[in-house]
Amino acid sequence: xxxxxIKDKTFQSRxxxxxxxxxxxxxxxxxxxxxxxxxxxVALKRIDINTKVDTTLQALQHPNWxxxxxxxxxxxxxxxxxxxxxxxxxxxxxxxxxxxHPDPKYLLPDPIETLKATEQLAKLGFVVLPYIHADxxxxxxxxxxxxxxxxxxxxxxxxxxxxxxxxxxxxIIENSKVPVIVDAGIGAPSDAAKAMEIGADAVLVNTxxxxxxxxxxxxxxFARAIEAGRMAFEAKLAPIQNxxxxxxxxxSFLFD
Amino acid sequence: MSxxxxxxxxxxxxxxxxxxxxxxxxxxYSLGKKSKTLDDFLILxxxxxxxxxxxxxxxxxxxxxxRYGKTIQMYAPMYLSNECQNICTYxxxxxxxxxxxxxxxxxxxxxxxxxxxxxxYDHILLVSGEANYTVNIHYFEKxxxxxxxxxxxxxxxxxxxxxxxxxxxxxxxxHAVLVYQETYHKEVYKKYHxxxxxxxxxxxxxxxxxxxxxxxxxxxxxxxxxxxxWRVDSFxxxxxxxxxxxxxxxxxxSVSFPRLxxxxxxxxxNFVMEDKDLVQLICAYRIWNEELEISISTRESETFRNxxxxxxxxxxxxxxxxxxxxxxxxxxxLEQFEISDxxxxxxxxxxxxxxxxxxxxxxxxxxxxxxxx
Numbered sequence: 171x172x173x174x175x176i177k178d179k180t181f182q183s184r185x186x187x188x189x190x191x192x193x194x195x196x197x198x199x200x201x202x203x204x205x206x207x208x209x210x211x212v213a214l215k216r217i218d219i220n221t222k223v224d225t226t227l228q229a230l231q232h233p234n235w236x237x238x239x240x241x242x243x244x245x246x247x248x249x250x251x252x253x254x255x256x257x258x259x260x261x262x263x264x265x266x267x268x269x270x271h272p273d274p275k276y277l278l279p280d281p282i283e284t285l286k287a288t289e290q291l292a293k294l295g296f297v298v299l300p301y302i303h304a305d306x307x308x309x310x311x312x313x314x315x316x317x318x319x320x321x322x323x324x325x326x327x328x329x330x331x332x333x334x335x336x337x338x339x340x341x342i343i344e345n346s347k348v349p350v351i352v353d354a355g356i357g358a359p360s361d362a363a364k365a366m367e368i369g370a371d372a373v374l375v376n377t378x379x380x381x382x383x384x385x386x387x388x389x390x391x392f393a394r395a396i397e398a399g400r401m402a403f404e405a406k407l408a409p410i411q412n413x414x415x416x417x418x419x420x421x422s423f424l425f426d
Numbered sequence: 427m428s429x430x431x432x433x434x435x436x437x438x439x440x441x442x443x444x445x446x447x448x449x450x451x452x453x454x455y456s457l458g459k460k461s462k463t464l465d466d467f468l469i470l471x472x473x474x475x476x477x478x479x480x481x482x483x484x485x486x487x488x489x490x491x492x493r494y495g496k497t498i499q500m501y502a503p504m505y506l507s508n509e510c511q512n513i514c515t516y517x518x519x520x521x522x523x524x525x526x527x528x529x530x531x532x533x534x535x536x537x538x539x540x541x542x543x544x545x546x547y548d549h550i551l552l553v554s555g556e557a558n559y560t561v562n563i564h565y566f567e568k569x570x571x572x573x574x575x576x577x578x579x580x581x582x583x584x585x586x587x588x589x590x591x592x593x594x595x596x597x598x599x600x601h602a603v604l605v606y607q608e609t610y611h612k613e614v615y616k617k618y619h620x621x622x623x624x625x626x627x628x629x630x631x632x633x634x635x636x637x638x639x640x641x642x643x644x645x646x647x648x649x650x651x652x653x654x655x656w657r658v659d660s661f662x663x664x665x666x667x668x669x670x671x672x673x674x675x676x677x678x679x680s681v682s683f684p685r686l687x688x689x690x691x692x693x694x695x696n697f698v699m700e701d702k703d704l705v706q707l708i709c710a711y712r713i714w715n716e717e718l719e720i721s722i723s724t725r726e727s728e729t730f731r732n733x734x735x736x737x738x739x740x741x742x743x744x745x746x747x748x749x750x751x752x753x754x755x756x757x758x759x760l761e762q763f764e765i766s767d768x769x770x771x772x773x774x775x776x777x778x779x780x781x782x783x784x785x786x787x788x789x790x791x792x793x794x795x796x797x798x799x
Binding site: 190191192193194195213214215216217218243244245249252253256272273274275276328329330377380381 | 491492493494495496497548578671675676677678717779782783784786787788789790791793794
C-alpha cells in the first residue's frame with residue numbers, strides 16, 4: 171500500500187480517528203492502538219491546557235500518533251483562528267482540523283467562514299484540514315487559498331449513514347490536487363472500503379467505532395476494510411458493465 | 427414576533443384531550459417513523475405510550491449514544507443568594523418563608539470556588555432567587571468576573587433579565603442561561619406566583635426570546651414537574667423549544683426536570699410524577715429531539731440516577747449544595763430543595779464509570795467567548 175503524504179507527514183495508515191464519544195480513556199486508547207491509526211483528532215474544548223494532567227491528553231501520548239486538534243465549538247472564522255492559535259501553543263503542532271459549524275443541530279460546516287479561516291490560517295503557517303460539505307467548487311477554492319487537504323462529509327456527522335454524497339466525492343477526487351479525506355457519516359467498514367475504492371486518500375471515523383458494542387474489534391475491522399479498499403484502488407478495479415459483450419447486434423453486419 | 431404568538435394558537439384543554447385520547451396504534455406508528463415531529467412527542471408522552479416504555483428506553487439509549495457517545499457532562503451548581511422578593515408557593519426561598527437570607531460576598535464566592543474546583547468541575551451553574559435591588563446584573567457581573575477565572579463554562583439560572591442585561595452576560599462570557607416557565611397553564615401560574623415580579627406570566631414566557639436574540643450559546647428550559655399535569659406542561663415546553671430552535675438556530679438547547687420535592691414550608695405536589703413517568707418523559711424528549719441536552723440534578727434518588735445515566739441523559743451534577751455557602755461554610759442558610767442523592771462527586775464519578783460512561787469535565791474553551799461579542 172502506498173503511504174499517504176500530507177505536507178510534511180507520511181502516513182502508513184489511511185484511517186484517521188476521532189477521540190470523542192468513547193466510554194473511557196482506556197477504551198479509547200485500546201481502540202486507537204488496534205486501529206493502527208497515526209493521526210487522531212482531539213477537540214481543543216475538551217482538553218484543559220492549563221493543567222499538566224489532562225486525562226484525555228495523557229491517554230493520547232503514543233509514539234505512533236500525531237495529534238490533530240480541531241476547532242469544534244467555533245461558530246465563525248475569527249473564533250476558529252483563535253482556537254487554532256491556542257491549540258498550536260498548547261499542543262505544539264501547526265496542524266489543525268478546521269471545524270466551523272454554527273448550527274448545533276446537524277453540525278453542518280459553514281462554507282463561507284471555512285474558506286475565510288483556511289486562507290488566514292494557511293498564511294499563518296498552519297497545515298489546515300477543513301471539514302466541509304462535499305462541494306467540488308469549494309474544494310478548488312480551498313486549494314487556491316492553501317489548504318493542505320479537504321475533508322468532505324459522507325453524510326451528516328454522527329449519523330452512520332455512509333457515503334450519501336458519493337457522486338460529489340467522486341468529482342472532488344477526480345479534480346483535487348490535495349488529499350481527499352472522507353469525514354463524517356462513515357458508519358460501517360464497508361463504507362470506508364468503498365470510499366477507498368473510489369480513490370479517497372483517507373477516512374476519518376469516530377462514532378462508528380466509539381459506540382460499537384466492541385470498539386476494539388470494530389477498530390480492527392475498519393483498519394482491514396481501509397487496507398482492502400485502498401489495495402483495490404491501487405490494483406485498479408475492473409469497470410462495471412451493464413451486460414456482457416456476448417453478441418454485437420449493431421455491428422455484426424460489418425463482418426457478415 | 428415572539429413565542430407568545432405561537433403559544434396563543436394552542437389551548438391547554440385541547441392538547442390535554444389529544445394526549446389522553448392517543449391510541450396504542452398511534453404510538454406504534456410514531457415509534458416506527460423515520461423522523462419525529464412535535465406530534466410524535468405528544469403521542470410518546472401519552473398514557474397510551476406507557477406500555478412501550480422498554481422499546482422507548484432502548485431507542486432513547488441508542489439515539490443518545492449516536493449523538494453524544496458514552497459520555498456524561500458534569501456540572502456543579504453554586505447558589506449565590508437565597509434572597510427573594512417573590513412568593514412562589516412551592517419554593518424554599520419564597521418571600522413569606524421566614525428563613526435566614528444570605529448573599530455571598532466576593533470572599534465567600536472564592537471559598538465556594540475553591541471547594542468546587544477541587545472536585546474537578548469546570549462547568550458551574552450559578553443560581554439565585556429574585557432580589558432585584560441587591561442581586562441584580564451589577565452583582566452578577568462582579569461575581570462572574572471572579573468566577574470566570576476558574577471555570578471554562580458558566581451557566582446561570584437567575585431571574586428573567588432584559589435583553590440588554592443578557593447581552594452583558596454574554597459579553598462577560600456566560601455560556602448558558604436557564605429559565606424555567608414552571609407551568610404553561612396561565613391561570614394556575616397566577617395561583618402559584620401570587621406576588622413579586624415573577625407573577626408576570628408573559629414576561630417570563632418571552633424570556634428565552636430575549637436570550638436567543640443576544641446570541642447566548644445555550645438556553646435551558648423546563649417546567650416544574652408536579653405543579654400541573656406534567657404531560658400537558660411538557661408538550662408546551664417542547665413547543666417552546668421547537669419554536670426557539672427554528673428561530674435562534676445557532677443556539678443549543680437543554681431541558682431539565684425539576685420534580686417537586688419537599689422543601690421547608692411548602693405545599694405537596696398537585697400532580698404526582700412517578701419514576702416511570704419521568705423515564706417516559708426523558709425518552710420521549712430524546713426520541714423527538716436527538717440533539718437536545720438532557721440534564722438531571724441531585725433532586726433525584728441514587729437508584730434513579732444510576733439507571734438514568736444510560737437512558738438519554740447528557741448532563742448531571744453531583745455532590746450539590748442548594749444553599750448559598752453550602753460547600754465551604756459551616757453556617758447553613760436554608761436550601762432551596764432537599765438533595766435526594768447525597769453521594770459526593772467522587773463516588774458518583776465512579777458510578778458513571780461503572781456504567782461504562784466517561785464523565786466529561788471540560789467541553790468548552792473560554793477562548794471562544796473572547797470573540798463572540
